[in-house]
Amino acid sequence: MHPNKLGWLLLAPTMLILFLFGVVPFFYVIWVSFHQWNPFAADPSMIFNWASNYRQLVFDAQFMASLGVTLAFVFFAVLSELVIGYLLAQAFMKDFPGKAFFRTIHTLPLIMAPIIVGSIWKLMTTPSIGIIPSLLDSWFGYNLNIGQSAMAAFITTVVMDIWHWTPLVTLSLIAALVSLPADPFEQAQIDGANKRQIFWHITLPMIRPAIIATVFIRLMDAMRTVDEVLMLTGGGPGSATRYVGVHIFKEVFPRTNYGYGSAISVIVLYLTIVVCWLLYVGLIAPRNTKKG
């Protein structure tokens, strides 16, 4: 058999699966987004309604508010994860007793399903039985009630996301730091750079590809957070934590508004691409043009 043909044959199962579970649903969602469709209504048929779902979206104050809190959530969560992740990665670069043990347990949140994380945090933050409100009360006299305070709920979801995903950032930055050559750092010391200058001029630029890749992954993930938040706050209080993922879920499932939900999904995908593109233009492209 021609080696090329064999290659395609070996790839075929993967491509078939990708096509069935990736490409088809993707275009199906776009298709559905141009319809009015409630399969549980008296008339369950799909009614083609051009772009009226998208037109409706623009004037949907709830969606716009949801988009706003999502961007705030993504910004605070990803930025904190990056900073804490880097500090942890640097800490794990040093030798201390029990390092391997700590490195292992610090990755445990990663292997937990988001729905479990949401449940645990719900347990931990429920007033009168949760450990977090209890400790905050006894230490600072602060009464944490994420069912009442919008700000407390928002911050708790951010902290939960940080708790869940910082290890991913730490791991990828450890990998980047470990692979750095030692010489430029010694050279920089001799060249008169202090610790801060070494960080900004040497470390950061040298691990930049890893940082950018990690930020992209975290950004896309955080934009579509659903289950954890749904479990923890249900999008509340009010719509304080009704992030777009939660918004879509509530639009599609309880209200069975499939066409409108699909339109939101498509727009969110589009926005994610735009944000990533902006990041790319801001962080990667200037360097490449300078190089050329």
Next chain:
Amino acid sequence: MADVKIKNVIKRYGAVQVMHGVNVDIGHGEFVVLVGPSGCGKSTLLRMLAGLEEVSDGTISIGDRVVNDISPKERDIAMVFQSYALYPHKTVGENIGFPLRMAKRPKEEIDEKVRHAAGILDLTHLLDRYPKQLSGGQRQRVAMGRAIVRDPQVFLFDEPLSNLDAKLRVTMRVEIKELHQRLKTTIVYVTHDQIEAMTMADKIVVMRDGRVEQIGAPLDLYDRPGNVFVAGFIGSPSMNFLRGTIASTGGVKEFVSEAGLRLPVPPTAATEGQAVVYGIRPEHIGVGDNGTPVSVVVVEPTGSETQIFARAGTDLVNAVVKDRVRANPGQQIGFVIDPANVHLFDRQSEQRI
């Protein structure tokens, strides 16, 4: 420019002591080469000078201050690493200007100094390139440029030519020496290549196993090596060593090898019957009819000279002669040795007699 004093320096890694009281005095503007086989401690000593390794005991001073507890950045030194250690994300110009930028010098001054250094090193047309777009020799020059913009008190070179091909190595050797003649800055240079040491140094420090074996001018080390190790290390091809004893025939001392071969010796303090190592450099052996008879093993003509490996008694002796010698393996020829060129070492202590 400054002198460097290394006094009784000891280095320990945990319980293991790897450097045992090293003393070296380096004068203003001197070009000193630390040379020795792998693991002799020369790079460790250089890194201690740079402040990248701690000094376990003893003192290192640059100029008139002891720098043991001073961080690398405050030592006013510049270093060129074997790997060049260029910053991969910075252009050639940014690499060269980095030390000045860290010192927060004004931009115009940085630009001017970078251009000046680039001019000296013929890098002007490469200032906007990135290190990965350069050849080995160009990278080497960038690393040197980064060292010279600072106008430091001391330059440290850690095997800077090891990653270059043989031809480029010779060119860069000349460039570094020329640079030294122009800048007159103190240089401490580490290499395992004795040719580099011989050609570049004002003063060579030969090291072995964390100890200084001998310090001296290149030709002094060549002419009067202090012990068997230095004698074998300095000079290429390496010195011939024969083991034997000193005998006296009719009041004239001579050397008798273990196989009974008799060779002339210079006027010496060695006593009759003393067990010695007899050293003679290949280039100090001539070929002649009235010489010591030896049996040819291999003849290697290189054009400019001929290298002859011959068996003298049981020992294999190497001679390098300017003449084109035609000899077949097994043929008997005579090796002529001028006693003035013979080095005698005590067999026990391996020290020069």
